Amino acid sequence: MNASQLARLNAKNGIVIGLMGTDVTYKIELTNGVSLGQIYANDNEDVLLGQVNGLKYSQDNGQTWHDYTATLADGVRFGGNQTVLVRKKATGTTLASPTKSFTFKASQDQATSCYVPLKNLSVFEVSFEAKNNPATNFLDGNPNTSWESQADGQSYFAFALDKPRYINKLQYQTTANTGAMQSCMVYTSMDGQS
Numbered sequence: 001m002n003a004s005q006l007a008r009l010n011a012k013n014g015i016v017i018g019l020m021g022t023d024v025t026y027k028i029e030l031t032n033g034v035s036l037g038q039i040y041a042n043d044n045e046d047v048l049l050g051q052v053n054g055l056k057y058s059q060d061n062g063q064t065w066h067d068y069t070a071t072l073a074d075g076v077r078f079g080g081n082q083t084v085l086v087r088k089k090a091t092g093t094t095l096a097s098p099t100k101s102f103t104f105k106a107s108q109d110q111a112t113s114c115y116v117p118l119k120n121l122s123v124f125e126v127s128f129e130a131k132n133n134p135a136t137n138f139l140d141g142n143p144n145t146s147w148e149s150q151a152d153g154q155s156y157f158a159f160a161l162d163k164p165r166y167i168n169k170l171q172y173q174t175t176a177n178t179g180a181m182q183s184c185m186v187y188t189s190m191d192g193q194s
Contacts, residue, residue, distance in 0.1 A: 009095060033088055033097030041084075041102040042141045044115050046077040048086065048102060049142040058085040062099065065089075072119045072141060078104040116165060124158040124192060143173055164190065 009015065015028040037051035047070055048055070055068040057076070062085055069075045078084050082104050088097035109115055118141050126135040126149070133148035138157060149155035167188075174180050 011095060029093060031094050033090065033095045036086065036088060036097055036100055038144055039086065039100070039102075040143065041078075041104060043104055045072060045118060045141050046079045046104055047072065047075060047141070048078075048084075049140075050144060054088050054091070055086055056089045056096070058099075061085065072117070078102075079106070080104070081106050113169065116161070116167075120162040120165075121159045122162075124160040125156075126158065127154065127156045138172075160192070 009030060011030045011032045014030045016025050017028065018025040036055075039048055039050040039052060039055070041047075042049050048057070048068065049070060052068055052070045055070075056065040057068045058065050059078070059082060061083075065087075066076075067089070068086070084102050084104065085099045086102065087099045090096040107115065118139050121139050123135045123139065126147070128150045129135045130148035133146050135147050135157065137145040138147035139159060147157065149157070170186065
């Protein structure tokens with residue numbers, strides 16, 4: 001099938017095939033694509049996060065589609081001002097999902113306030129982490145995951161930077177029910193000891 005024929009496939013009509021020399025036809029039933037699920041654009045990191053397995057993206061309004069790989073270290077990035085279309089890819093007799101668009105904006109970094117990408121941070125030490133909510137969730141850029149510490153008020157999280165950096169602001173996101181700090185202290189160290 002050519003690209004034009006593939007674009008016209010739908011669940012209502014399926015694919016009708018016939019054999020030369022006979023009037024018999026067969027219909028291959030097709031099903032509509034599955035929902036995209038929870039996907040969100042992290043504009044600071046210029047990536048899509050969430051349920052991204054089997055995702056395809058287009059940066060030219062659906063003219064061409066590419067497989068999406070999502071890792072904070074070396075995945076696909078959507079820098080600058082652009083709108084990206086995404087969909088779950090077609091597999092077997094299941095059609096591609098409906099598309100959804102995400103908009104990414106150019107960085108607003110200034111000399112006095114520059115975002116440090118999460119790929120430049122790593123977990124150094126934590127007071128506690130629950131098995132299902134590990135400390136790595138704190139630095140994964142995904143608002144649908146979280147780090148769970150003990151609720152005794154004495155929790156701490158230490159992260160390491162890839163190199164010395166000037167830090168003038170820290171920002172974190174809480175879950176709907178928990179995670180709000182009542183107070184905090186920020187310590188820095190060049191050697192992880194003092």
